[in-house]
Amino acid sequence: MTFIEEKVEGADFNLGIVTSKVQELEIKNKQMNDELLYIQAQSMRNNLVFGNIEEARAGVDENAEYVLREFLVSKLKMANSLVTEMKFERVHRMGQKNSDKVRPIVAKFNLFKERELVRRSASALKDTPYYLHEQFPKEISDKRRKLVPEMKKARKSGSKAWISYDTLFIDGVPYTKAVDFLTCSWRTITGDARA
Structure with missing residues (x-):
């Protein structure tokens, strides 16, 4: 060599x-x-984001916690005494003030069970311009956003579907993009008898 x-x-x-x-x-x-x-x-984990809640005009100070408490009573139809007792670590508007659109409010609840009570009341917002959702890091939110069309397809086809963290579940089975659940039977996907 x-x-x-x-x-x-x-x-x-x-x-x-x-x-x-x-x-x-x-x-x-x-x-x-x-x-x-x-x-x-x-x-x-203890955060919820509330959207389309009217914002004070420029130059006027706003107490976001007060605005949120009023929203919970008036729009979510929660008992005033219950809302008054709720404790928040922090409530604020997200992002820079912009005259073109209303900034969402993010609320960090002290107790997870109170956050869940509010989140489960979200059905009261159906057919209104308001919304609420859990807060996640951008990467997780992006994954969840991509799963929503598949979740809607599954629900339309009669399946029970939901997103937990960054995973779509269809009839209790984690969904993977490699399998198109609309063209395959459940027996093919999971081996169970739900055809």
């Missing part, structure tokens, strides 16, 4: 080691990003 061949073989060996280390670091980086995303989601 010549000197040049030995150098090339040594370089190939070193390149293999470096490639292996890069792959290992990429895996660790993805794991760390996933963990960070999970921590962000957990920090938002």
Whole structure:
């Protein structure tokens, strides 16, 4: 073996080691990003976002917590005594003030059970311009948004469908994009007898 061949073989060996280390670091980086995303989601666990609630005009101070409490009583039809007792860590408008659109209000509830009580009252907003939803990090919200059309298709076809965190469930089975549930029977997808 010549000197040049030995150098090339040594370089190939070193390149293999470096490639292996890069792959290992990429895996660790993805794991760390996933963990960070999970921590962000957990920090938002007690949050709800309320949309299209009228905002004070420019130059007028607004107490977002007061506005939200009024909304809970008037639009969600919750008992005033219950709403008065609710504790919030923080209530504020999201983003920069803009005359073109109303900023949503984000509320961080002290108690998860109070957040759930409010979230479950959202059906009172049907056929109104108002909405409320859970708050998630942008990456999770984007995943959820992409799953909504599939959830609607499933519901239209008579299946029970919901999104939990970033996963769509259809009749209790996690949905994967690789399987088109409308063209396959449930027996094909899950092995059970729900054809």
